[in-house]
Amino acid sequence: MRIDVVSIFPEYLSALDLSLIGKAREQGLLQLTVTDLREFTADRHRTVDDTPYGGGAGMVMKPEPWALALDAARTRGPAGAGAPEQRPVLVVPSPAGEVFTQATARELALREHLVFACGRYEGIDERVVEWSREHFEVRPMSLGDYVLNGGEVAVLAMVEAIGRLVPGVIGNPESLVEESHSDGLLEYPVYTKPALWRDRPVPEVLLSGHHGRIARWRRDRQLQRTAARRPDLVAALDPAGLDRADRDV
Numbered sequence: 001m002r003i004d005v006v007s008i009f010p011e012y013l014s015a016l017d018l019s020l021i022g023k024a025r026e027q028g029l030l031q032l033t034v035t036d037l038r039e040f041t042a043d044r045h046r047t048v049d050d051t052p053y054g055g056g057a058g059m060v061m062k063p064e065p066w067a068l069a070l071d072a073a074r075t076r077g078p079a080g081a082g083a084p085e086q087r088p089v090l091v092v093p094s095p096a097g098e099v100f101t102q103a104t105a106r107e108l109a110l111r112e113h114l115v116f117a118c119g120r121y122e123g124i125d126e127r128v129v130e131w132s133r134e135h136f137e138v139r140p141m142s143l144g145d146y147v148l149n150g151g152e153v154a155v156l157a158m159v160e161a162i163g164r165l166v167p168g169v170i171g172n173p174e175s176l177v178e179e180s181h182s183d184g185l186l187e188y189p190v191y192t193k194p195a196l197w198r199d200r201p202v203p204e205v206l207l208s209g210h211h212g213r214i215a216r217w218r219r220d221r222q223l224q225r226t227a228a229r230r231p232d233l234v235a236a237l238d239p240a241g242l243d244r245a246d247r248d249v
């Protein structure tokens, strides 16, 4: 998978040099490039913003630097190399976007080329989104109903959520199976040594070695936790995925 990120604060994305994603880049599992939008300006002040038409507070990001930066990113990727398979996906972090979920991460982890456009100020001139549709699948994307100062933090979260699903990035793919949202439920609580810690014991069943009982206990905890913290996820569950014991929780 190829990932391109465009930002006026490229150093914000240096966290992607570390840990799992950094290692995947070294191994060639992910090709990731971060580009400074200001490289695509033409004036001596390297201007990327201007006042909004129609008035209002703040500044809007100018369209031309973005068009040049996105064209450069597109032609850097597999599609740009003449491979007609897939159009690259342009992810535009925005409070006005679709909500990014684990299902979105799974979907985007299957794509060949992702380009992330980190907006700042009051956002990017809307004509960039319209212009981009010719060569990209454009996906305005939100992490939730709150406003950040820019798209960089959202991109860090999305690249990690997507990158870890790319085959080979996580050492043990088994660990992807029972994590939160992998089956529509929140994950069960986990424990490790010591068995007794500050007068708090580990639940007895986890020490029993009885795998059937342990699996049932974990599933019950998932259902209870999800019902308590995320009733919206319970409402969205497919009843066909619940067995009789699930319904008794």
Ligand SMILES: Nc1nc2cc(Br)ccc2s1
Residues within 6 Å of the ligand: 093, 094, 095, 118, 119, 120, 121, 122, 123, 141, 142, 143, 144, 146, 147, 148, 149, 150, 151, 152, 154
């Ligand atoms: N939740 C989010 N807030 C913002 C703000 C800006 Br400015 C750019 C992108 C995003 S995504």
